[in-house]
Amino acid sequence: MSATAGYYITAEVHERLINNFLHVAFCSNSLVFSGTYTLPFPDVPESLQEFIEIDYQISFAESPVIDCTYDLNLFMRARIEGKFVLLGGIELDFEVQIRGEINPGYDQDTSRLTIGLIEIALEDIEINDEYHLSPVIIERLNEILEIIISENLLGDYTSIPISPVIISPKLPEMPDDERFRLPILFGNFKVASPETLVVAINLFDNESGDVNALTDYLNDADLGLAVNEAGMHAIYDFWWENTTWNKVITIPNPPDPPYRYDVEIPDNAEQILEILGWVQTAIIGILTAGIYTEESSIDALWIDFQMSIAFEQFDFSFNSDGTISMSTEFTLDLEAVVSMQVTTTDLWLFGAIEGEPETRNLQVFTGRVRDLVVRIDSASVQFYLNEDNRLTVDLRSLDIDLPLDWDMPELILDAIVDFVVGYAVESMPPFVIAPAMFEGELPGTDMTISAGFSSIQVTDEDAAVTASLITSGVETYAAFIANRDTGEVHRRVCEYGRKIKRINREYYCRLEDALAAGYNGCYYCLREYDTG
Amino acid sequence: MKKRISNSRSIKEFHHPVLDDIKDRLKKDPTLVQRFKDDFQGTIRDLGIVYGDKEKNKLKRDWQKWVREDLRNKMEGVPKDKIPYYSMVRNGKPISIRVFLTTDGKVRKIQPREDEI
Known part of the structure; x- marks a missing residue:
């Protein structure tokens, strides 16, 4: 079963997650709409203009609820309340129960998922008529109400934004410019199960894919993201071409002196040490005055490195067993100067006279290569969800071919390999193949969100990751906190509100509910509602 | 950790005409030790041994080559x-x-x- 069905990317969202964030949106007071409706009467004199204008304010009376139905449709249920001001001052309160078929959407400016109503049914309308208006007027008001709600809730600008940012267009280490964000567009969507909404994402003008073949891979997690091989290539190519990541590393940074790498002299490498000793003797130069070095003590051994590595882009492809083959190469400039500190005892005249021990530093090898192509092959990788909530791969093992022809002792070659390979592997550019599943902040709130990894599923064509989102109490999120002990109500962000003992807390999404329950506004954060 | 290395074997096994000549003369005439010590170059000249820069450099190259070959032979094992x-x-x-x-x-x-x- 394919998680992407030919699309570059698909995202799956559990209805529970959407409803949680609709609750946050509701409690953040971001679902309030207001305006003026002008009755469609022609040629109304200027003096009567105010009588054909109806001011209105509508908001949700409770959190709207999204429902993926068993017949695989997507609906929203909501109770809306509001107020009309008509005929120059008459105020009418109303409540409306609605049920609407919805479409998910994507706001490119905010990178947020949106819910847009495509059809709406007013199930129950209730107007609080304290003025005893005639049934004809009430009937007309109902019609106007229907138009207002329809126009507001079905209009583009009132599509409901869902927090957090899901499928972030930001890639790491990229220039801070809109052009370098992933050009994400939402494509088809499907209710894949009675709990799961799956959305196909169009990227780089690619719109291929079969929406009917999309399946539910969420397995009751909150959020899922799947990327196919072609999508990974497209994203990785885009990232590699534009990233600010430094693809060339130089050690040390000029003009710093060469990097000194101390080599531990092991106990069990007599033959290697022999080499060093003999070569050192050769370097000292015997016989210029009949001298040779009888005995040497190696006090320290080190290599001074200067190195530059220019990385190339990874090649990768999916295998039929769900693994990925990866390879790359880098170009190496390397200079290694091997030095020792030795204490020598020289014998004069070929052993006839013993000199005083003398300590000195000796350069015993110098090697230089330029533009050496180092091949990395047979890399094995593991998919995982990184700390940026991004599907990525972790290199687990790789083969490196270092075509170095330096005839040096094993000890020195081993140290050179350690240095070059260590830096090369640790400095490799990241492998950016997917957008982040979500961003960690909830716009308009002080809440943060993190992912609890659920599953990774890799096939021969795509990789899908699912996660459960962990938030600081999204289900009970409330914009206001009342103190049962003091009788005051605070904004959530008020420092006095934060100090309230948990046992004394009462949460309210709407301030009017807290005031109606008898709480008094905080002097500092809700002074206009502080009655002393 | 310090490692102590002796070159006794290598200097004994390395052969070169000039070196062997000097070693032979030292064996036959121990008094040469003091003469070499007092004036190495003068004694060389007095003994008629040709040991100028050219010979020194050749001796050094031969020594290095011998050391390298000896090392490689040893590494074969x-x-x-x-x-x-x-x-x-x-x-x-x-x-x-x-x-x-x-x-x-x-x-x-x-x-x-x-x-x-």
Whole structure:
């Protein structure tokens, strides 16, 4: 079963997650709409203009609820309340129960998922008529109400934004410019199960894919993201071409002196040490005055490195067993100067006279290569969800071919390999193949969100990751906190509100509910509602 | 850790006409030790030994070459799995390194197999 069905990317969202964030949106007071409706009467004199204008304010009376139905449709249920001001001052309160078929959407400016109503049914309308208006007027008001709600809730600008940012267009280490964000567009969507909404994402003008073949891979997690091989290539190519990541590393940074790498002299490498000793003797130069070095003590051994590595882009492809083959190469400039500190005892005249021990530093090898192509092959990788909530791969093992022809002792070659390979592997550019599943902040709130990894599923064509989102109490999120002990109500962000003992807390999404329950506004954060 | 190395064997096994000539003369006439000590170059000249810069340089090159060959011969006797990278270089192959990355991102090399060397 394919998680992407030919699309570059698909995202799956559990209805529970959407409803949680609709609750946050509701409690953040971001679902309030207001305006003026002008009755469609022609040629109304200027003096009567105010009588054909109806001011209105509508908001949700409770959190709207999204429902993926068993017949695989997507609906929203909501109770809306509001107020009309008509005929120059008459105020009418109303409540409306609605049920609407919805479409998910994507706001490119905010990178947020949106819910847009495509059809709406007013199930129950209730107007609080304290003025005893005639049934004809009430009937007309109902019609106007229907138009207002329809126009507001079905209009583009009132599509409901869902927090957090899901499928972030930001890639790491990229220039801070809109052009370098992933050009994400939402494509088809499907209710894949009675709990799961799956959305196909169009990227780089690619719109291929079969929406009917999309399946539910969420397995009751909150959020899922799947990327196919072609999508990974497209994203990785885009990232590699534009990233600010430094693809060339130089050690040390000029003009710093060469990097000194101390080599531990092991106990069990007599033959290697022999080499060093003999070569050192050769370097000292015997016989210029009949001298040779009888005995040497190696006090320290080190290599001074200067190195530059220019990385190339990874090649990768999916295998039929769900693994990925990866390879790359880098170009190496390397200079290694091997030095020792030795204490020598020289014998004069070929052993006839013993000199005083003398300590000195000796350069015993110098090697230089330029533009050496180092091949990395047979890399094995593991998919995982990184700390940026991004599907990525972790290199687990790789083969490196270092075509170095330096005839040096094993000890020195081993140290050179350690240095070059260590830096090369640790400095490799990241492998950016997917957008982040979500961003960690909830716009308009002080809440943060993190992912609890659920599953990774890799096939021969795509990789899908699912996660459960962990938030600081999204289900009970409330914009206001009342103190049962003091009788005051605070904004959530008020420092006095934060100090309230948990046992004394009462949460309210709407301030009017807290005031109606008898709480008094905080002097500092809700002074206009502080009655002393 | 300090390692002490003796060159006794190598200096004894290395042969060169000038060196052998001086060694022979020292054996036959121990008084030459003091004369060499007092005036090495003068004694060389007095003994009729031709030992100018040209000879010195040749002796040095021969010594280095001998040391290198001696080393390589010695390394031939070392099991290849003890000196895999050196063996690859000597065999004209690139140094092949198998690397594993630990979960904390550290690089761990794997010893090459005998057939990879």
